[in-house]
Amino acid sequence: MADGNSKPNIVIIVADDLGYGDVGFHGSDIQTPNLDRLANEGVSLEQFYVAPVCSPTRAGLMTGRYPIRFGMMRSVIPPQRNYGMDTDEDTMANMLSREGYEHRACIGKWHLGHHQKKWHPRNRGFTYYMGCYNGAIDYFTHEREGELDWHKNEETYRVEGYSTDLIAEEAAEFVDSIQSDEPYFLYVPFNAPHGPIQAKEEDIAKYPHRSGKKQVYAAMVDCMDQGIGRILDAIDRRGDADNTFVLFFSDNGGVQDVGDNGPQRGAKATPYQGGIRVAAAARWPQDGIEGGKVINARMGYIDVMPTLKKIVGLDEEAVNPFDGLDVSNAMRGEETLPDRSWFTYFDQNEDHREKLAVNYDAFKLVVHRSAPDGEPTNSTDVELFAIREDSQEADNRVALEGERGDGLLAEIDNFLSLKHPNQIERFYVGKKTFVAPKDWVAES
Numbered sequence: 361m362a363d364g365n366s367k368p369n370i371v372i373i374v375a376d377d378l379g380y381g382d383v384g385f386h387g388s389d390i391q392t393p394n395l396d397r398l399a400n401e402g403v404s405l406e407q408f409y410v411a412p413v414c415s416p417t418r419a420g421l422m423t424g425r426y427p428i429r430f431g432m433m434r435s436v437i438p439p440q441r442n443y444g445m446d447t448d449e450d451t452m453a454n455m456l457s458r459e460g461y462e463h464r465a466c467i468g469k470w471h472l473g474h475h476q477k478k479w480h481p482r483n484r485g486f487t488y489y490m491g492c493y494n495g496a497i498d499y500f501t502h503e504r505e506g507e508l509d510w511h512k513n514e515e516t517y518r519v520e521g522y523s524t525d526l527i528a529e530e531a532a533e534f535v536d537s538i539q540s541d542e543p544y545f546l547y548v549p550f551n552a553p554h555g556p557i558q559a560k561e562e563d564i565a566k567y568p569h570r571s572g573k574k575q576v577y578a579a580m581v582d583c584m585d586q587g588i589g590r591i592l593d594a595i596d597r598r599g600d601a602d603n604t605f606v607l608f609f610s611d612n613g614g615v616q617d618v619g620d621n622g623p624q625r626g627a628k629a630t631p632y633q634g635g636i637r638v639a640a641a642a643r644w645p646q647d648g649i650e651g652g653k654v655i656n657a658r659m660g661y662i663d664v665m666p667t668l669k670k671i672v673g674l675d676e677e678a679v680n681p682f683d684g685l686d687v688s689n690a691m692r693g694e695e696t697l698p699d700r701s702w703f704t705y706f707d708q709n710e711d712h713r714e715k716l717a718v719n720y721d722a723f724k725l726v727v728h729r730s731a732p733d734g735e736p737t738n739s740t741d742v743e744l745f746a747i748r749e750d751s752q753e754a755d756n757r758v759a760l761e762g763e764r765g766d767g768l769l770a771e772i773d774n775f776l777s778l779k780h781p782n783q784i785e786r787f788y789v790g791k792k793t794f795v796a797p798k799d800w801v802a803e804s
Contacts, residue, residue, distance in 0.1 A: 367543040367672050368644060369604040370456065371535075371595065372664065373588060374421070374547075375581075375639075376414065376469060376495070376554035379614025381622035382581055383639045388620065390578045391566065394589035395641065398608055402643025403653045403691060408609055409660035412628060412635035412706055412715070414495055415471050415784075417611040417661050418549065422451045422472065422484070424665030424682040428705060431780040435708030435787050437471060439494050439505050440794035442803075443784050444473015445484070450679035452665045453485025453545065459674045461545045463487060465534045468527045468549040471495050477802045482513060486547070489513055490530050492523070493800055497551060499523045499558040505796035516799040522560055524552045524580070528587025535594035548591065549611075553580035557618070577618050602645040605671060607664065609640035625753040631704045631717035631726050632753055647671065648692040657690040657697045658719065667691075701768075703775045707731050708787045713738065718771050722748040723761070725768035742769070 382388050384396040385404055411417040411427070415436040419427040422445065427433040430446040437443055453464045465488040466481040473479025474493035481489040492502065492509045499522050502510035510517050519526065531548045538544045563579035570578055588608070595601045613635040614620060616627035626632025642649050662684035669678070670686040689695035704717035712734030716727040724747040730738035744758040744765045758765045797803070 366603060367460070368646070369543050369595070369598075369600065370461070370545045370668060370672070371591070371604060371606045372421075372547050373591065373606070373608045374418075374468075374549040375584060375608070375610040376549070376551050377612065377615050377619060377628055378553060378581065378610035378639060379619030379621045380610075380624060380634065380637060380639050381620035382614060385641070386622060386639060389567075389569070390581045392581065392585040394585050394592055395608060395639075397592070398588075398606060398643055399641040400652045401645070402606065402641055402649055403651070403655050403693070405609070405640035405642060405655050405659065405691070407656055407658040408638055408640035409636050409658065409702055409719070410609065410612055410638055411661065412612050412630060412704060413708065414554075414611050416706065418470075418472055419445050420661045420684075421664050422453075423449045423680070424452070424662055424678070424684045425449070425680060426662060426683045426703060426775075426778065428775070428778050429683075429780055431783040433705050435706065435784050436495065437473060437784065438787050438791065439474075439796060440790040441784065442475040444476065444479025447478055447483075448680075451485045452668055453481075453547070455485075455665065455669060455674065455679075456545045456672065457485055458676070459672050461543055461672075463534075463538050463542060463544040465489070465531070465545070466547045466549070467491055467531045467534065468547075469495060469497075469551040469554075470549070474800060475797075475802060476804055477514070480514070480802065488534065490517065491527060491549075492551060495551065496555055497523065498556060499551075504800070505794070507796040507798060507800055509800045511800070516801065522583070524550060524583045524587055527551070528590045531587075532590045532594035535591065535598065538598075540598055540600065550584050550587070552584040553577055553619070555615070559583060573618050605642070605644040605647075605649070605668075607640075607642045609661075610638040612636065613638060623752055629706070629708075631706075631715045633747075633751060636704055636717070642691050644671075647688075648694070649688075653693045655691060655693060657687065657695075658699075658702060659685075659687040659690060659697065660702070663687045701771050701775070703772070705775070710786065710788050712786075716772050716776075718768050718775070719747060720768060720771065722746055723764060723768065724753070725765055725772065726753070727769065727772060744768070
C-alpha cells in the first residue's frame, strides 16, 4: 500500500459489450496490442465477473455493492426511464475525494441516470465529465433518439469525431493536465464496442478476412485498443506509471453472433459464463501487480471499490457496507480468496422471467423462472454445473447433485431478499410513447 505522500493514480477503463475472446491475450485475430501489453506487464484476471448487462455492472463498480440493494440490478437504464442510481449510495469518486484526490474525471458512457441532474457524474463525486449519458449513441453524430447526447460537465458539447477517439483523446489530455506531484482518478467507460455497429473505414480495412457485423465489430475493438494506447502513453509521459493502478474489464460479455466469448456458453444478457465472465487485466508495478501473471481467483465488479479503499490507505468505515472484498493481494498472486457465493440476477425483458445464478466453490447453479409479477404457470428451469471442470456449462448435474442444488437455490432466495422495493422498471416500459428531451438536457 502506498504511503500518504505517494498515493497511486487510479485509472479504470471499461469496455462495453466486449467478448471474452476478443482480445489478443485470449487468442483473438483482433489487434489489441495495448490491452495485451497491459496483461503482459501487469496481470490477466481470468475469473473476473460482472453483471450480464450494462447499468448494473456500472452501479456495482461505483458502490462496491450488489445493485439489487438499491434497485439497479434488474435492468439497464433505457432512455425513457426517469430513474438513476440512488443518491444515498456512496461512490468511489466520493470516497477518493475524502482521501485527497482532487482530480476525478469520468470520460465516456455514464448510463447511471440522465433525467435528473442529481444522477449526473459531477453530482456523484466527479470533478470533470465528458461523454454520453445514455448507451447506444451514434458513434459519428453522438445522437440517441434523434437528440445530441454528448456533454462536457453540464453543458451540451458539439464536437466532430468518432466517439471512441474523442473519449481516448480527452482521457489522455486529462492525464497530461494534472501536476506530476498530484494523484488523480480517471474512469474511462468506453461506449465501444456496443451497438450501433459503426467503425471508421481505415479500421474496417484491417479485417478483410471478416465480413458483415463481425468485420465492423473487429474494427471497433481495434480502435478502442488504439485509444487505450493513447491513455497508456499519457500515463507514461508523467513519469509515475509504476505508481499508477490501471484496471481494465468489460461491463458484460459480447453480444450473441457478434462478439466472441471464447469457449464459454452464452452471451450478454444471459447468466451463463459468456455473459458474466469477461476479459480483464490490471497493472500496478510499484505494488507487485506485474509480471504477466495469470490470476485465477474469482473476483469482480463489486470488489473494485473496497480494493481501492485499501490501496489508497483510506482509514474509515464504509458509508454503506460493501458486498465486495479487497482483492489487491489476490491480484498480486499472494493470496487465495476465501470462497463466497457470487450472485447474478436480472429481469429486464417483457417475458417477466428472472435469470439467476450463484457460483460457489466448484459449482454453479443457474435458474430461469417466472418473476413475482409473471405468469405463475411458467416453468422453472434449473441447471447445476461443476463449473471448475465444465466451464462450457454443458453437463447439467442437477439430477445427480440434488442436495447441493437445493442448498444453492436457498442461497439465491436469500440474495433476493435484499431486493429494494423501488426497482427500476423493465427495459421496454414506456418506449413507444417516449420523446427524448432536447440535447438530453436534464429536467432539474
